[in-house]
Amino acid sequence: MIDRYPPAPWLTVGPGDDAAVLDLSGSLAGPVVACTDTLVEGQDFLRSWSTARDIGIKVAAQNFADVAAMGGRPHTLLVSLTTPADVPASWANEMADGLVAECARAGAVVAGGDVSAGSEIVVTGTALGTLAVGRAVLRSGASTGDVVAVTAGSGRSGAGWALLREGVVKGGVPSGDPVLRDPVLGDPVLGDLVLGDPVLETLVAEHRAPVPPYSAGVEAALAGATAMIDTSDGLVRDATRIAVSSGVVLDLDPAALNPGDDLLHAAKALGHGGASATDVAQDWVLTGGEDHALLACFPPSVTLPAAFRAIGVVREGEPGVWVGGRPFTGEGGWRHWT
Numbered sequence: 001m002i003d004r005y006p007p008a009p010w011l012t013v014g015p016g017d018d019a020a021v022l023d024l025s026g027s028l029a030g031p032v033v034a035c036t037d038t039l040v041e042g043q044d045f046l047r048s049w050s051t052a053r054d055i056g057i058k059v060a061a062q063n064f065a066d067v068a069a070m071g072g073r074p075h076t077l078l079v080s081l082t083t084p085a086d087v088p089a090s091w092a093n094e095m096a097d098g099l100v101a102e103c104a105r106a107g108a109v110v111a112g113g114d115v116s117a118g119s120e121i122v123v124t125g126t127a128l129g130t131l132a133v134g135r136a137v138l139r140s141g142a143s144t145g146d147v148v149a150v151t152a153g154s155g156r157s158g159a160g161w162a163l164l165r166e167g168v169v170k171g172g173v174p175s176g177d178p179v180l181r182d183p184v185l186g187d188p189v190l191g192d193l194v195l196g197d198p199v200l201e202t203l204v205a206e207h208r209a210p211v212p213p214y215s216a217g218v219e220a221a222l223a224g225a226t227a228m229i230d231t232s233d234g235l236v237r238d239a240t241r242i243a244v245s246s247g248v249v250l251d252l253d254p255a256a257l258n259p260g261d262d263l264l265h266a267a268k269a270l271g272h273g274g275a276s277a278t279d280v281a282q283d284w285v286l287t288g289g290e291d292h293a294l295l296a297c298f299p300p301s302v303t304l305p306a307a308f309r310a311i312g313v314v315r316e317g318e319p320g321v322w323v324g325g326r327p328f329t330g331e332g333g334w335r336h337w338t
């Protein structure tokens with residue numbers, strides 16, 4: 001795996017020794033942002049839904065999105081990989097190729113990692129970044145009168161997940177390859193998607209390999225964002241985190257949160273008709289997880305960075321999220337534990 005990782009000017013010692021050495025004294029000088037996030041087979045992905053490359057992309061993306069959500073520019077990733085003994089080396093190599101691809105998109109490199117064996121696949125990323133401005137954009141800085149804004153894509157990963165879960169989009173095994181079985185479901189491990197509907201395929205692709213808007217995090221920080229979070233657990237749940245941390249109400253405008261045609265199309269493909277299709281698609285926008293879009297608050301005087309659009313306002317009140325003039329009382333998003 002190690003020879004797959006490219007060098008970088010700030011990576012004085014890369015993968016292969018006891019630890020990596022970083023020299024952040026050049027263009028990456030400044031306060032360091034650090035975070036970690038794990039993908040667990042069965043809990044966060046299935047091998048029948050996601051290729052190894054998808055998993056590499058996803059672990060890098062979910063970590064870099066957290067760096068971006070602080071107003072940081074991600075530059076370095078460490079990766080620990082645990083797999084059952086029967087997982088072929090090719091899986092690990094393909095996962096590494098996914099890491100490299102997403103690192104390239106983010107302007108980052110893999111600095112090192114660890115491998116071990118266990119009963120299911122677990123991939124843990126640890127990302128480092130440098131703050132774009134000296135100050136991190138916390139969850140706690142929103143204040144009354146701010147504009148609430150989000151980058152594109154809310155609900156798309158949730159829709160893709162539903163299409164996989166409901167079996168509308170199935171994995172297939174490329175001819176000639178050995179049939180690997182998913183240890184959880186017993187399904188053939190994913191090869192090419194069997195479908196032919198580009199809208200549904202794109203939603204599933206975005207679920208399998210998210211595309212967080214990293215530079216939008218830096219742009220938000222430079223523009224003076226007061227609070228920011230990446231929407232990994234659903235728009236309302238993550239908005240609630242800002243609301244609670246900041247002690248404010250995030251009052252969201254449902255007209256700005258209408259599901260787009262792609263989500264309505266997916267809801268119909270899942271067998272929902274009429275008003276029910278709209279409800280299902282709206283629910284993805286409000287509560288679907290794993291989009292890794294950026295949700296931020298800006299003072300009203302700020303011109304929003306191009307990647308953001310306004311979806312509400314911050315006002316005083318019992319901390320929480322309102323949608324359409326009343327407190328949101330539904331589930332709001334994903335929980336690992338109830």
Ligand SMILES: Nc1ncnc2c1ncn2[C@@H]1O[C@H](COP(=O)(O)OP(=O)(O)OP(=O)(O)O)[C@@H](O)[C@H]1O
Nearest residue numbers: 035036037038062063065066229230231232233241
């Ligand atoms: N085991 C732990 N030990 C120390 N701190 C933790 C632990 N787990 C979570 N935290 C901290 O709690 C906070 C919230 O963690 P969480 O993983 O929910 O972050 P998140 O940004 O919501 O994640 P994601 O973007 O992946 O959904 C983070 O600051 C994190 O560092």
Ligand SMILES: Cc1ncc(C[n+]2csc(CCOP(=O)(O)O)c2C)c(N)n1
Nearest residue numbers: 042043044045046062232233289290334
């Ligand atoms: C097999 C399987 N089961 C469930 C899900 C859905 N899922 C897992 S984690 C998560 C939220 C983000 O988590 P985190 O906060 O850890 O980033 C969601 C919506 C999935 N993708 N695969």
Ligand SMILES: [Mg+2]
Nearest residue numbers: 066069230232
């Ligand atoms: Mg986050």
